[in-house]
Amino acid sequence: MYADTSASVRNGQIIDWSDPPETSLGQFRRMVIEGVGDGARLSALFAEPERSSEAFRLTAVLAWPEENALSVVSCPIGRSYQSLTPECPAAGWFEREIAEQWGIHPQSHPWLKPIRFQPPHCGEGGGPLARRAIGLADFFRLEGEEVHEVAVGPVHAGVIEPGHFRFQCHGETVYHLEISLGYQHRGIERALRGGPDRRTRHYFETLAGDTTIGHATAYCRAVEALGGVHPSARAESIVAIAAELERIANHIGDLGALAGDVGFLPTMSYCGRIRGDVLNATAMLCGNRFGRGLAVPGGVDFDIDAALAQEVLHRLDSIERDAVSAIELLFDAPSVMARFEGVGAVSEQSARAIGLVGVAARASGVPCDVRHEFPYGIYQFTQMPICTWHSGDCFARAYVRWLEVQQSLAFVRERLRSLPPGDLNRNVSELRANQCVVSLTEGWRGEICHVAITDDRGRFRAYKVVDPSFHNWFGLACALRGQQISDFPLCNKSFNLSYCGHDL
Amino acid sequence: MTALASILHVVLAITLSPLLLGVINRTKAKFAGRTGQPLLQAYYDLGKLLQKGAVYSSTATWVFRAGPVVGLAATLIALAFLPLSGAPGLGAFPGDLILLVYALGLLRFMTVLAALDTGSAFEGMGASREVQFSMLAEPVLLLSLAALAICTGKAGLSDIFASLPTLDSLQWVPTALLASVALFVVLLSENARIPVDDPNTHLELTMIHEVMVLDHGGVDFGLIQYGAALKLWIFSALFVGAAMPWRIGQPVMDLLVGVGGVFLSAVFVGVVESVMARLRLIRVPQMLASAAVLALIAVIWAVR
Numbered sequence: 086m087y088a089d090t091s092a093s094v095r096n097g098q099i100i101d102w103s104d105p106p107e108t109s110l111g112q113f114r115r116m117v118i119e120g121v122g123d124g125a126r127l128s129a130l131f132a133e134p135e136r137s138s139e140a141f142r143l144t145a146v147l148a149w150p151e152e153n154a155l156s157v158v159s160c161p162i163g164r165s166y167q168s169l170t171p172e173c174p175a176a177g178w179f180e181r182e183i184a185e186q187w188g189i190h191p192q193s194h195p196w197l198k199p200i201r202f203q204p205p206h207c208g209e210g211g212g213p214l215a216r217r218a219i220g221l222a223d224f225f226r227l228e229g230e231e232v233h234e235v236a237v238g239p240v241h242a243g244v245i246e247p248g249h250f251r252f253q254c255h256g257e258t259v260y261h262l263e264i265s266l267g268y269q270h271r272g273i274e275r276a277l278r279g280g281p282d283r284r285t286r287h288y289f290e291t292l293a294g295d296t297t298i299g300h301a302t303a304y305c306r307a308v309e310a311l312g313g314v315h316p317s318a319r320a321e322s323i324v325a326i327a328a329e330l331e332r333i334a335n336h337i338g339d340l341g342a343l344a345g346d347v348g349f350l351p352t353m354s355y356c357g358r359i360r361g362d363v364l365n366a367t368a369m370l371c372g373n374r375f376g377r378g379l380a381v382p383g384g385v386d387f388d389i390d391a392a393l394a395q396e397v398l399h400r401l402d403s404i405e406r407d408a409v410s411a412i413e414l415l416f417d418a419p420s421v422m423a424r425f426e427g428v429g430a431v432s433e434q435s436a437r438a439i440g441l442v443g444v445a446a447r448a449s450g451v452p453c454d455v456r457h458e459f460p461y462g463i464y465q466f467t468q469m470p471i472c473t474w475h476s477g478d479c480f481a482r483a484y485v486r487w488l489e490v491q492q493s494l495a496f497v498r499e500r501l502r503s504l505p506p507g508d509l510n511r512n513v514s515e516l517r518a519n520q521c522v523v524s525l526t527e528g529w530r531g532e533i534c535h536v537a538i539t540d541d542r543g544r545f546r547a548y549k550v551v552d553p554s555f556h557n558w559f560g561l562a563c564a565l566r567g568q569q570i571s572d573f574p575l576c577n578k579s580f581n582l583s584y585c586g587h588d589l
Numbered sequence: 590m591t592a593l594a595s596i597l598h599v600v601l602a603i604t605l606s607p608l609l610l611g612v613i614n615r616t617k618a619k620f621a622g623r624t625g626q627p628l629l630q631a632y633y634d635l636g637k638l639l640q641k642g643a644v645y646s647s648t649a650t651w652v653f654r655a656g657p658v659v660g661l662a663a664t665l666i667a668l669a670f671l672p673l674s675g676a677p678g679l680g681a682f683p684g685d686l687i688l689l690v691y692a693l694g695l696l697r698f699m700t701v702l703a704a705l706d707t708g709s710a711f712e713g714m715g716a717s718r719e720v721q722f723s724m725l726a727e728p729v730l731l732l733s734l735a736a737l738a739i740c741t742g743k744a745g746l747s748d749i750f751a752s753l754p755t756l757d758s759l760q761w762v763p764t765a766l767l768a769s770v771a772l773f774v775v776l777l778s779e780n781a782r783i784p785v786d787d788p789n790t791h792l793e794l795t796m797i798h799e800v801m802v803l804d805h806g807g808v809d810f811g812l813i814q815y816g817a818a819l820k821l822w823i824f825s826a827l828f829v830g831a832a833m834p835w836r837i838g839q840p841v842m843d844l845l846v847g848v849g850g851v852f853l854s855a856v857f858v859g860v861v862e863s864v865m866a867r868l869r870l871i872r873v874p875q876m877l878a879s880a881a882v883l884a885l886i887a888v889i890w891a892v893r
Contacts, residue, residue, distance in 0.1 A: 235710045235794075242803075243791035257714075257870065346795075348787040348867035354621035420784065420866040428869075570714070571870045574792035 091116060091147075091158040096459035096525045097306045102538055103519035105142070105159050110167070113143065113160035118172045120147045120156070126453065127440055128155070128525065128534040130169075130179035132187050133547040134207060135161065136540075141187060146523050146536060150458040155523050165190035175440030178555060185214050198222045201267035201588055206275060220249050224263050227253035232260075235570065239268050246584035254570055262565040262573075264558055269588035277548040281308060281382075281516070290377045293552055293586030295335055298328045299528025300550070301380040303535040306461060307524035308382040311516040311539060317507030320384030321462040322500050327367060327376045329493040329500075332529040334363035336486040336493075337408055339581050343483050344415050346575045347424040355411035362404050366397050384510035394501045405494055412487055425480035429564040429576035432477055441560045443531015443553045444489070445580055447473045448481035455527035469496065482579040516543035528553060530583065552586030594676035594840035601848055602668055606822040607631035607815065609855040613782075616859025631818060638811030646804060649706050656703025657805060657812040660696045664816045664823070667692035670746060673826045674850070675836055675843025677747030686734045686746045690727065693779075693823070696816065697723055704801035711793050715800030718870065722785065722797065725877040726778045729884050733768040733775070736887035737831060740764045746830075753834040761834075767887035769832035774880035776824040776858070778873070780817070783862040785873050795870075825854040 091108070092100040108116070121127055125147040132141045143166065144159040168191035169176040180191040181200040188205055191197065202219040220239065227234075232255050239247035247268035253261040273288050289304040290297045302324055309316060316324075341356025364374040371379035371387040379385055389397075415421055431441070436449035446453050455461070456469040472488035474481035516539050524535045531553030540546040561580045565573060611628035618625025627633070645653065670678040670685040670692075678685060701719055704712040738744060740761055741752045753761050778785045781798035793800055802813050829850035836843050868876060 233710065233713075235714065237793065241791075242793050257718075344866075346790075346792065348783045348790070348862070349865070350617055350621045350863050354623055358622075418866060420868070423872070424866055424869055569870060571795045573794050574790075 091156040092521075093154050093156050094523065095153065096155060096455070096461050097310045097522065099310050099517065099520045099522045100157055101519065102521035105521075108158060108160040110143075110160050110162060113145070113158055114167065114169060114172075116156075116158050117145050117147065117169055117176070120149075121173050121175060121440075124151065125149050125156070126442070126532075127173065127175045127179070128523070128532065129536050129549055129551045130176055130183070131536070131547075131549045132162070132183045132189055133538070134187070136546075141189060143183070144536070146534060148459065148525065148532075150453060153459055155459070155525070157521065157523060162189065164188065165192055167192050168194040170194050174438050175556070178559060181214075188214075196225075199267070201270045203267065203270045203272070219267055220265055222265065224251045224265075225253065225261055227255075227260055229255075231255060248584050250573075252565075252570055252573070257569050257571065259565045259568050259570050259573070262562045264562050266558070266584060266587055269585040271585075271589065273589045274548060274550060277550075278545055280545045280548070286381065287377075290375075292550065292589070293554070293583040294375060296331070296528045296530065296533070296552070296583065296586060297375040297377055298324070298331045298380060299526055299530075299533050300535075300552075301376075302328060302462070303524045303526040303528075303533045305380050305382045306526065307522050307535050307537045308513055308516065310522045310524065311520055311537060311543070312382070312513035313517065314383050314511050314513045316384040316462075316511060317509070318463065318466075318505040319388075319507035320509055320511075322504055323370070323385045323387070323389055323509075324380050325463040326389070326497050326500050327370060327379050328526075328528075329497045330363055330367045330370075331376060333404075333490050333493050333497070334360050334367070335529045335581075336490045337363065337412075339486055339578065340412055340415065340483060340490075342578050342581070343425075343479070343575065344421065346578050347421055349415065349418060349421050352411050352415040355407060359404055359407050359411065362400065362407075366400050366404070369393060369397060369400075381510060382513045384508070386510065388509055389501070389504060394504065398498060398501050401494060401498060408490065412490075416484070416487070422480065424572075424575065425483060426476075426478060428479045428572050429568055429579060430476065430478040431560055431564050433475075435563055436477065436560065439560050439563060440556050441531075442556045443528070444482055444485050445557050445560050446531065447471065448485045449477035450475040453532070455525045455532050459525050461524075461526060463500070467496070467499075479575055479579040518543045530554060530581070530586075531557065550589060552583060552589075554582040554584075554587040557582050558587060591675070591677060591840045594844045595679045597841065598671075598673050598676040598844055598847075599668060599679055601844075602671070602673075602819065602822050602826075605848070606818040607635060609821050609825065609852065610818055612852055612855040613859040613862070616856050617863050620860070620863035631814070635811050635815055638814065639808055641807035641811075643805070643807035643809050646707060648708055649804070653703045653706040653804070654809070656699045656706075657809040657816070659699045661812045661816040661819075663692045663695040663699070664819045667696075667823055668819060671823055671826050672747035672750050672830060673844060674750075674829070674833070674847025675840035676847070677751065678745075681745050681747040683744040683748070686738065686744075686749070687731075689746060689823075690731055690734070693820065694727065696820070700801055700813075703805075707804045709804065711796075711800050711803060714794075715797055715803075718797045719801060722778055722873055722877065725874055725881070726775050729771050729877060729880045730775045730779075732881065732884035732888055733771045733831070734827075736764050736768050736884060736891045739888060740891035750830040750834060751836075753831075754836060764887045764891045765831050765834060767883045767890070769828055771880045771884040771887065772824070772828045772831055773854075773857070774876065774883075776821075776828055776854070777861065778877060779824060780821045780858075782858055784865055784868040784876070787867050795867075821855075822851060825851040828854050 128148045129146040147156045235252040237250040249265040251263045289300040338360035344352035368374045433450040452471045454471045456464045521538045534551040536549040538547040610631040701716045704716040786797040
């Protein structure tokens with residue numbers, strides 16, 4: 086912890102940003118590199134232009150799990166600075182993003198190339214990564230006899246999001262995989278500037294369609310902090326119920342999809358149906374299967390009355406019964422375990438170095454879960470155990486999902502049975518000017534980090550969104566090293582990362 | 590009467606083989622708790638494909654266009670020598686089992702050439718897998734048929750299957766049992782079924798057979814799909830020949846029982862696909878090697 090030169094706050098606590106603490110680049114680098122070495126997670130790293138000058142301000146959010154504290158470190162930089170990535174690999178993709186968005190050159194970055202092929206946020210861009218057609222970049226190449234390259238995507242054979250994957254193979258063995266995304270870039274961060282307005286909430290609800298509640302909650306908590314409003318315990322419980330239903334639905338869907346990828350039909354078909362049942366339960370809460378329109382700054386727009394709670398509880402019983410039989414069948418089938426075990430393993434050491442978050446990190450034995458480490462909302466008053474597994478392979482990622490489904494089911498039941506009284510929605514009127522807030526939530530994929538900075542009028546001067554997929558895509562590339570190329574779809578599904586959450 | 594049965598068999602095989610796919614899909618749907626696609630879906634698909642035009646890559650040569658046609662012709666040749674229950678092969682002659690196996694080899698050879706002709710990385714990968722696995726499956730097929738041939742002392746497929754039940758049961762039952770298990774494994778492997786390949790997957794990187802025909806479209810693809818259905822019929826008939834050799838004595842009735850057996854083996858395939866996951870590709874050779882061992886034991890039992 087570096088209290089002297091950085092702001093140390095709780096999750097969702099505001100920091101006065103009218104005069105950010107002065108730090109030199111050297112101090113900044115030391116704090117980030119040593120902090121990550123000492124067990125902090127690099128939750129966000131971004132640049133924004135200074136208000137008064139041509140220069141930029143580089144800001145890092147370090148999350149300290151053991152202290153339940155977030156340090157926000159920032160320093161002024163010019164058009165180039167010494168890259169953090171060689172000492173702190175978790176910064177790799179963040180620095181590529183910074184270079185692309187602002188034309189800032191992180192010197193001696195080991196693999197500097199465009200990340201989304203998006204137009205620069207200001208000026209001509211130029212810089213180290215002049216704008217080019219999407220997908221056109223240097224790919225790492227393996228040379229030698231019988232080495233071959235396989236390019237997959239961005240158009241895939243199934244109905245999935247677009248992304249380009251470049252494999253360097255020798256026979257069936259993958260030596261290197263490089264992932265090139267950006268096809269879903271919509272310019273959300275740019276559109277958020279000057280907000281919040283009537284569209285802002287909807288941007289978050291559709292930022293990654295399967296993480297509607299996760300991102301909407303992170304946004305609402307940021308705005309509530311900036312507006313000085315605390316939602317009631319009832320509203321927080323309802324949001325948490327929806328968030329856990331989202332987790333249950335997606336995890337069950339993923340387990341079914343994993344079964345489908347190895348051709349194990351019974352679990353695939355049943356899980357597809359059960360996922361629909363969970364989504365329908367969400368629809369009973371707010372009229373939308375993905376929970377759109379439920380969470381608003383200051384609380385929720387929909388109440389759960391006793392009859393509805395009973396009905397959802399009743400449905401959860403049949404959901405759990407079906408899920409147990411379908412998923413235990415999956416874990417009991419030797420032919421399935423032969424496909425899952427030992428495939429696509431990521432060691433705990435790699436997981437920490439890359440900065441994996443969420444299910445992928447927990448499957449590698451890294452106990453990280455925002456609900457537990459940086460509790461927010463109703464999680465501050467209830468204990469959410471962290472589910473981990475040690476092997477880091479496809480089995481671990483599947484099994485952690487199943488453990489979490491069971492935990493979440495128990496949590497939702499408990500919350501539905503003991504909904505506290507309270508008003509639903511406390512309006513947020515004005516946001517405070519020149520403040521910065523970091524809002525972390527645990528989406529079903531993992532840690533979601535939103536950083537909002539307001540200007541003199543209390544509008545968003547900068548809004549940084551870090552989806553868990555942004556941390557984890559590189560983990561997928563690493564998991565494939567030395568694996569069979571035919572196991573790629575299985576590994577990919579076991580991570581199940583979001584393309585649009587990454588591309589923003 | 591037997592000539593009539595032979596002709597009837599060819600007609601039935603040509604008309605009913607796409608129905609086998611429907612039976613497999615229905616079985617899988619039942620296991621998964623789904624309604625499943627219509628039984629005749631394969632016919633609808635073929636009808637649709639035959640009405641479509643085809644797109645050819647500018648880098649592909651005549652080999653690419655010849656692949657599906659020669660492949661289907663080779664499959665039809667194999668069908669002409671295929672016996673089923675009371676119906677001997679239409680053109681049966683001593684030694685026709687070699688011709689049948691190599692007609693199927695020609696089909697594979699043309700499919701692989703057409704796949705390589707596209708120059709796509711996927712298709713090359715699929716071709717390499719197809720050749721690797723069929724290199725192991727072909728000996729199993731030949732060994733199983735050889736075991737039955739040695740057991741009966743006949744060299745023609747039709748004679749082999751016809752004379753099996755006339756032998757002493759201790760002599761033929763173990764051989765036929767082992768050979769039929771080995772033939773069933775070959776059936777799964779050669780027809781791109783789980784646990785070797787997954788006919789329903791959309792994941793290019795895991796496919797074997799499907800990825801080789803990715804670039805074919807329209808009529809060409811229709812011929813390939815139809816050829817695949819016929820191929821499934823041929824392997825099912827061989828399996829039924831070894832597993833259900835009993836005869837009523839009336840050729841046409843026997844043929845109908847045999848056709849029932851072919852559909853029963855499609856149900857088997859559906860069951861296998863429903864209860865187990867696909868093997869990792871590197872485990873497939875082990876499964877084929879086990880089948881080869883079974884076939885070898887069948888040969889040893891037959892020469893004993």
